Amino acid sequence: MNIRFYNTLTNQVTPFEPLNSGLVKMYSCGPTVYDFAHIGNFRSFLFADLLRRFLEASGFEVWHVMNITDVGHMTDDAAADGVGEDKMQAAARRLKHDKKAGKVEDEAVTNPDDPYEVAEYFTRAFLDDGRKLGLKVASEFPQRVPKATDYIADIQQMISTLIERGHAYVGGDGAVYYSVESFSQYGQLSGNPLEALQVGAGGRIDISNQSFKRHPADFMLWKPDPTHIMRWDSPWGAGYPGWHIECSTMSMRALETDVLDIHTGGEDLIFPHHECEIAQSCGATGNDLFSRFWMHARFLLVEGEKMSKRKGNFFTVRDVLSGKATGSPVHPAVLRMELIKSHYRSQSNFTTKGLIESAGTVRRLTELGQRLRDASGGVPEEIDQTEHPVVRAFLHALANDLNVSEAMAVVHAWVASPGSDAAESYGVLLALDQVLGVWELASNDNRSEDTESDTVASLCALIDVARSARNYAAADGHRQQLIQLGYEVRTSSNGTSVKKKLT
Ligand code: AMP
Numbered sequence: 001m002n003i004r005f006y007n008t009l010t011n012q013v014t015p016f017e018p019l020n021s022g023l024v025k026m027y028s029c030g031p032t033v034y035d036f037a038h039i040g041n042f043r044s045f046l047f048a049d050l051l052r053r054f055l056e057a058s059g060f061e062v063w064h065v066m067n068i069t070d071v072g073h074m075t076d077d078a079a080a081d082g083v084g085e086d087k088m089q090a091a092a093r094r095l096k097h098d099k100k101a102g103k104v105e106d107e108a109v110t111n112p113d114d115p116y117e118v119a120e121y122f123t124r125a126f127l128d129d130g131r132k133l134g135l136k137v138a139s140e141f142p143q144r145v146p147k148a149t150d151y152i153a154d155i156q157q158m159i160s161t162l163i164e165r166g167h168a169y170v171g172g173d174g175a176v177y178y179s180v181e182s183f184s185q186y187g188q189l190s191g192n193p194l195e196a197l198q199v200g201a202g203g204r205i206d207i208s209n210q211s212f213k214r215h216p217a218d219f220m221l222w223k224p225d226p227t228h229i230m231r232w233d234s235p236w237g238a239g240y241p242g243w244h245i246e247c248s249t250m251s252m253r254a255l256e257t258d259v260l261d262i263h264t265g266g267e268d269l270i271f272p273h274h275e276c277e278i279a280q281s282c283g284a285t286g287n288d289l290f291s292r293f294w295m296h297a298r299f300l301l302v303e304g305e306k307m308s309k310r311k312g313n314f315f316t317v318r319d320v321l322s323g324k325a326t327g328s329p330v331h332p333a334v335l336r337m338e339l340i341k342s343h344y345r346s347q348s349n350f351t352t353k354g355l356i357e358s359a360g361t362v363r364r365l366t367e368l369g370q371r372l373r374d375a376s377g378g379v380p381e382e383i384d385q386t387e388h389p390v391v392r393a394f395l396h397a398l399a400n401d402l403n404v405s406e407a408m409a410v411v412h413a414w415v416a417s418p419g420s421d422a423a424e425s426y427g428v429l430l431a432l433d434q435v436l437g438v439w440e441l442a443s444n445d446n447r448s449e450d451t452e453s454d455t456v457a458s459l460c461a462l463i464d465v466a467r468s469a470r471n472y473a474a475a476d477g478h479r480q481q482l483i484q485l486g487y488e489v490r491t492s493s494n495g496t497s498v499k500k501k502l503t
């Protein structure tokens with residue numbers, strides 16, 4: 001199959017082949033664990049997941065690493081400088097305040113003064129949300145989900161190498177800075193060559209720290225700070241690393257390579273974060289390439305507007321699943337579908353209408369899955385991905401820079417007329433779902449301890465999916481089936497659960 005992806009580095013769609021035949025090494029910038037991840041974050045994470053699953057379905061082994069940023073991401077990191085306050089430090093303060101005001105659940109952080117506890121709490125929340133939404137890498141913690149605080153020694157080693165090679169220096173304030181002038185390719189990813197980077201208001205470079213640096217665009221690698229709540233000894237004084245150096249170090253270490261095949265993130269990370277990653281990694285290795293493909297997801301809007309805390313249209317995954325966001329609980333499979341269904345390079349728009357449509361898609365797929373599983377006795381036929389016309393057409397669409405709309409058109413057409421051989425069709429459904437991950441979420445719904453069998457579990461999921469689609473008649477139909485099987489059915493914002501009736 002001729003796989004082609006858009007590469008931010010070249011601004012072109014070009015054929016993709018991994019460096020080592022058969023094995024793709026990809027890195028995705030993960031969450032900064034200072035709060036619950038919102039659905040915009042998950043649009044970027046699930047885009048990476050779709051990419052990974054597509055590559056796997058196409059026959060590649062994929063090492064997918066997604067990091068946890070638990071130190072060093074500053075509140076003002078929109079500039080290349082790393083000024084402001086560490087987001088973890090700010091989160092600890094906020095949590096302490098909220099806890100005093102009784103706004104934090106009891107089981108949440110017990111000691112908000114401890115940033116490690118804050119980080120661990122939000123890391124667990126991210127992994128939990130990730131597993132709920134079928135983000136495969138979330139089930140590969142900790143091997144494929146490294147935390148920056150576990151890599152401090154490696155980060156320091158990389159900083160030393162950059163100093164030795166003349167790419168970094170200790171500035172007038174004692175902090176270690178990367179010298180952007182030492183790397184002639186700086187600006188190649190973002191199209192922000194040094195001369196275009198303006199200092200101060202309206203420019204992309206923050207004015208603070210200027211007197212300590214050789215060039216205004218130089219960025220921080222290590223910040224000595226004896227008062228920072230997370231700090232480590234170093235040759236440059238006790239302090240903490242910059243956010244950019246963390247990803248350079250973790251990606252190369254965890255993927256065991258100097259050159260990645262694919263690096264992903266949201267569009268806001270192109271500059272400065274990814275530009276700086278390239279400068280650091282190439283500076284340390286001497287290579288002129290760090291990642292062969294750079295792929296960026298465009299931002300998610302909410303009802304046509306940019307998500308913002310100020311406007312109150314800023315939804316966490318939890319807000320959406322519980323119904324707090326839209327007034328009605330949403331099954332995780334439905335949110336997954338909603339976040340993956342539009343092309344990663346188009347600005348997608350989260351709307352209630354879109355969510356209801358996604359719920360309809362998931363409902364049709366899940367009902368079909370249940371019917372095919374029952375009719376085939378749960379034994380699918382082995383499908384040759386490259387030979388079967390439906391699966392081939394589906395993968396072929398995705399091979400074209402993840403054209404998910406075209407791939408979904410193949411799915412919709414097939415769901416409308418899936419063929420008469422139940423075992424074959426069940427095999428097709430499982431093959432498609434290897435990438436979509438929707439039936440997987442709806443059929444392995446283990447939220448209720450009382451559910452006994454696959455059928456009961458998927459009927460519960462079907463109720464939740466139908467309710468997400470506001471299709472109460474369908475939900476009631478599934479409910480009646482459960483009642484006939486002898487169950488008491490209870491539906492709440494946590495989903496549907498059942499209890500066997502005592503007769
Ligand atoms: P953060 O936790 O802020 O480090 O962000 C984690 C990931 O979410 C990064 O890849 C961001 O680019 C991405 N991201 C943040 N906001 C959005 C959004 N509204 N839509 C899509 N991706 C986003």
Ligand code: ZN
Binds near residue numbers: 030
């Ligand atoms: Zn990163």
